[in-house]
Amino acid sequence: MMPLDSVTRMLRCVRASRALQSYLDGEADDLTAAQVTAHLEECRRCALEAGTYRAIKRVLSRTAGASDQLAVRRLRAFGRTLAEPDSPGA
Ligand SMILES: [Zn+2]
Secondary structure (H helix, E strand, O other), X not given: OOOHHXXXXXXXXXHHHHHHHHHHOOOOOHHHHHHHHHHHHHOHHHHHHHHHHHHHHHHHHHOOOOOOHHHXXXXXXXXXXXXXXXXXXX
């Protein structure tokens, strides 16, 4: 059984990562943007994920295949392995 504190933190991360996409696309409302910004400052893991998304978006904006959804999914999965500190082989 996880401590309640960890569960609360995890839920905050889930909410933040859901909002992250629209936040990085500049589509989040002010309240959401402020919440995501605050969370990224206190959560290294989500900050790392945000950095990965930003890098992916930079690459895609320079690439002709920017609409290649499979490539985007692969890059996101790769980003998640980077953001996962417990991943095997680390
Ligand atoms: Zn987080």
